[in-house]
Amino acid sequence: MKIVVCVKQVPDTAAQVVVENGQVSWGDAPLVINPWDEYAVEAALQKAGDHGGSVTVISMGKENETEALKHALAMGCNEAILVSDPALGSSDNVAAARVLAAAIRNVGDVDLAFFGKQAVDSDTGTLPGMVARILGWPALTLVSAISVLSAEAIKVERAIEEGRQVVESKLPVVVSVTKDYGEPRYPSFMGIRKAARAEIPIWDLGQLGIEAPAPVISWPEMMNPPRREVTTEIIAGDSPQDIAAKLADKIMAEKVL
Amino acid sequence: MDFALTDEHRMAQKMVRDFSQKEVAPVIKGYDRLQEMAPFVLPRMAELGILGICIPVKYGGQGMDYLSLGLACEELEAVDTTLRVVMSVHTGLCSMTILQWGTEEQKQKFLVPLARGEKIGAGAFTEPGAGSDFGNIQAAGKRDGDAFILNGEKMWISLATKADYAVLTVRTIPDAGQPHQGLTSFIVDLKSPGVTVGDIHGKLGVRAGSTGWINLRDVRVPAANMIGDEGEGFKVTMSAFDSGRYTVAAGAAGLIRAALEASVAYANERRAFGKPIAEYQLIQAKIARMALEYDVARLLYLKAGWLKNKGIRNTRETSAAKWFATEKSFEAANEAIQIHGAYGFSDEYDVERYMRNARGAVIYEGSNEIQHLIQASYALGRRRDKPLRREMPAYDPDEWQAE
Ligand SMILES: Cc1cc2nc3c(=O)[nH]c(=O)nc-3n(C[C@H](O)[C@H](O)[C@H](O)COP(=O)(O)OP(=O)(O)OC[C@H]3O[C@@H](n4cnc5c(N)ncnc54)[C@H](O)[C@@H]3O)c2cc1C
Ligand SMILES: Cc1cc2nc3c(=O)[nH]c(=O)nc-3n(C[C@H](O)[C@H](O)[C@H](O)COP(=O)(O)OP(=O)(O)OC[C@H]3O[C@@H](n4cnc5c(N)ncnc54)[C@H](O)[C@@H]3O)c2cc1C
Numbered sequence: 001m002k003i004v005v006c007v008k009q010v011p012d013t014a015a016q017v018v019v020e021n022g023q024v025s026w027g028d029a030p031l032v033i034n035p036w037d038e039y040a041v042e043a044a045l046q047k048a049g050d051h052g053g054s055v056t057v058i059s060m061g062k063e064n065e066t067e068a069l070k071h072a073l074a075m076g077c078n079e080a081i082l083v084s085d086p087a088l089g090s091s092d093n094v095a096a097a098r099v100l101a102a103a104i105r106n107v108g109d110v111d112l113a114f115f116g117k118q119a120v121d122s123d124t125g126t127l128p129g130m131v132a133r134i135l136g137w138p139a140l141t142l143v144s145a146i147s148v149l150s151a152e153a154i155k156v157e158r159a160i161e162e163g164r165q166v167v168e169s170k171l172p173v174v175v176s177v178t179k180d181y182g183e184p185r186y187p188s189f190m191g192i193r194k195a196a197r198a199e200i201p202i203w204d205l206g207q208l209g210i211e212a213p214a215p216v217i218s219w220p221e222m223m224n225p226p227r228r229e230v231t232t233e234i235i236a237g238d239s240p241q242d243i244a245a246k247l248a249d250k251i252m253a254e255k256v257l
Numbered sequence: 258m259d260f261a262l263t264d265e266h267r268m269a270q271k272m273v274r275d276f277s278q279k280e281v282a283p284v285i286k287g288y289d290r291l292q293e294m295a296p297f298v299l300p301r302m303a304e305l306g307i308l309g310i311c312i313p314v315k316y317g318g319q320g321m322d323y324l325s326l327g328l329a330c331e332e333l334e335a336v337d338t339t340l341r342v343v344m345s346v347h348t349g350l351c352s353m354t355i356l357q358w359g360t361e362e363q364k365q366k367f368l369v370p371l372a373r374g375e376k377i378g379a380g381a382f383t384e385p386g387a388g389s390d391f392g393n394i395q396a397a398g399k400r401d402g403d404a405f406i407l408n409g410e411k412m413w414i415s416l417a418t419k420a421d422y423a424v425l426t427v428r429t430i431p432d433a434g435q436p437h438q439g440l441t442s443f444i445v446d447l448k449s450p451g452v453t454v455g456d457i458h459g460k461l462g463v464r465a466g467s468t469g470w471i472n473l474r475d476v477r478v479p480a481a482n483m484i485g486d487e488g489e490g491f492k493v494t495m496s497a498f499d500s501g502r503y504t505v506a507a508g509a510a511g512l513i514r515a516a517l518e519a520s521v522a523y524a525n526e527r528r529a530f531g532k533p534i535a536e537y538q539l540i541q542a543k544i545a546r547m548a549l550e551y552d553v554a555r556l557l558y559l560k561a562g563w564l565k566n567k568g569i570r571n572t573r574e575t576s577a578a579k580w581f582a583t584e585k586s587f588e589a590a591n592e593a594i595q596i597h598g599a600y601g602f603s604d605e606y607d608v609e610r611y612m613r614n615a616r617g618a619v620i621y622e623g624s625n626e627i628q629h630l631i632q633a634s635y636a637l638g639r640r641r642d643k644p645l646r647r648e649m650p651a652y653d654p655d656e657w658q659a660e
Pocket of ligand 1: 381387390623
């Protein structure tokens with residue numbers, strides 16, 4: 001079984017993200033693997049472990065953006081590929097989907113392509129569906145469990161707002177994974193040593209055989225959200241009932257409810 | 258000179274941080290109150306390879322370097338000192354001493370299961386009547402054919418009730434020229450007949466850890482378990498401290514960091530006289546000190562770790578790192594309580610635990626008075642390290658990672 005997992009490198013969630021001179025900045029906060037993608041890597045590694053096979057991790061980014069790939073290698077992925085090209089400066093999701101689909105095709109004979117549910121920076125959650133559309137594969141999004149997997153078919157549980165939905169499909173498929181899948185493993189020291197030494201190949205657009213996709217979305221302006229002044233008032237009273245009554249009155253008066 | 262950590266170091270650091278923050282931090286207060294070690298701690302640290310982090314792969318370890326050991330200790334103690342104590346005794350005092358002094362057979366027999374975490378190790382030196390004055394310990398070993406018969410009591414031994422093996426030093430030559438020349442070290446199987454162990458309760462700190470005693474009554478230990486030669490026990494024990502103290506120093510740096518982070522968060526949030534208390538210079542002074550002392554403590558242990566990697570003797574540097582970091586970690590935790598006002602006095606916050614935990618390290622692995630004496634004797638030119646018969650091997654990645 002040949003498995004691909006796509007990961008994105010994002011600012012640490014503890015970073016303070018601000019807009020400076022029209023550009024998003026996270027200061028010197030470290031870049032890490034998108035936390036949602038760790039669940040996708042976990043799912044990919046489990047399935048490769050159960051069914052035999054290899055996991056290739058792919059990331060699209062700048063030439064030195066290998067942190068997420070190294071983390072995935074340290075978790076146990078067999079090989080990593082960075083897709084990078086100076087022409088990919090300001091890609092939107094459509095462009096990213098075209099490039100990643102081309103990269104998955106380039107790996108060849110892929111049965112399963114895993115993605116995280118969404119990226120913590122751009123937060124759209126649309127990429128897995130778009131990649132599936134371009135590849136012409138079914139998109140199984142928001143997957144919380146994979147109950148059956150054979151050489152030809154897959155059966156998954158989707159965590160949707162209304163509850164759980166069981167879906168079956170033929171392979172190959174694109175799968176996006178939610179947190180319910182299970183805690184991602186820590187990298188092993190052996191994996192860390194291997195990852196630290198790995199020479200990660202870079203595929204450019206020439207190797208993928210595509211032109212730089214033109215973005216369809218532009219970001220004419222970015223701004224910091226307006227600062228909100230918060231004042232805290234502690235409500236006193238003689239008894240819990242009294243305090244609750246005063247609080248209820250306040251909430252009504254302020255038209256919070 | 259290169260101050261940058263490698264990818265390998267950063268990933269190892271992050272892995273240990275994730276383990277301690279995700280798995281231990283949420284439950285540590287409960288175990289501290291219960292005065293019990295969380296049952297999952299040793300098995301998890303074994304499973305993740307942390308217990309054998311800097312031991313060569315061919316001896317069951319993970320093949321990382323001594324800096325990784327220090328970085329791991331910093332992350333562990335930033336959550337709770339008891340996690341780092343495990344590294345100090347299992348990895349530092351026990352496994353690394355066998356790595357340094359053990360024969361190939363001893364390494365295969367004892368180091369491999371220790372590094373894999375299948376067996377747990379301790380270092381048993383202190384006695385009820387002698388701690389700092391280690392040359393005057395009383396536990397004794399008498400030769401009996403191809404074995405030694407051990408009698409005596411070891412006290413204040415971390416992991417005494419959890420360990421399978423202990424590197425343990427006794428007196429075997431009662432009439433040696435000087436008392437410390439009569440000591441010999443052994444690897445003692447603590448499951449042997451005649452060994453009894455127990456935990457000490459009512460400790461000020463490291464309550465989620467195990468500290469206990471080991472009683473030896475006519476315990477038969479094969480002569481093949483002797484580490485180093487007969488009469489070399491003092492040197493073996495002092496080498497053990499070169500490893501153990503390093504982990505204590507690195508861990509204490511982590512405790513300063515934890516005290517600093519807690520203080521910064523609280524000072525930004527707590528308001529007095531109309532402003533966050535972080536606006537007041539007296540509070541800023543405390544925070545500035547902690548930040549500076551964290552940097553110094555970290556640089557001192559990283560320097561010692563670098564020397565270890567190079568195979569350069571580092572008794573002086575390691576002692577200095579231990580002294581500075583443990584003294585400052587206690588001060589930082591104490592100041593963190595002050596910044597938290599009355600809340601710091603309660604176990605609702607972590608800082609009172611930090612202070613109780615930091616206190617022990619000022620005493621153990623060579624009290625800080627003893628570290629003063631060591632530093633003075635180097636500075637005054639009264640002490641010079643002579644080469645040991647077996648030095649701690651320099652870190653060689655190829656050799657460490659060979660299967
Ligand atoms: C939590 C904890 C865990 C421990 N774990 C272990 C362990 O795993 N293995 C182990 O072997 N031991 C362990 N110990 C014991 C520890 O190493 C000893 O407590 C330490 O060496 C000090 O010895 P002591 O307690 O006998 O104090 P003493 O040696 O009696 O010292 C009492 C005081 O006198 C001072 N002093 C002694 N000599 C001098 C001098 N020449 N000049 C100035 N001052 C001096 C000391 O600094 C100290 O302040 C542990 C202790 C604690 C608290
Ligand atoms: C065991 C115990 C018993 C107590 N018993 C009583 C009692 O019987 N009755 C009672 O009324 N109270 C009692 N207290 C409360 C005690 O008086 C307060 O804890 C104390 O006044 C500090 O207030 P705080 O804890 O709110 O800290 P905060 O006022 O929030 O102070 C937090 C930190 O900021 C510092 N700080 C505040 N303002 C400034 C400034 N302008 N410049 C520089 N630093 C500043 C403080 O020194 C402290 O380090 C008790 C507390 C304890 C721990």
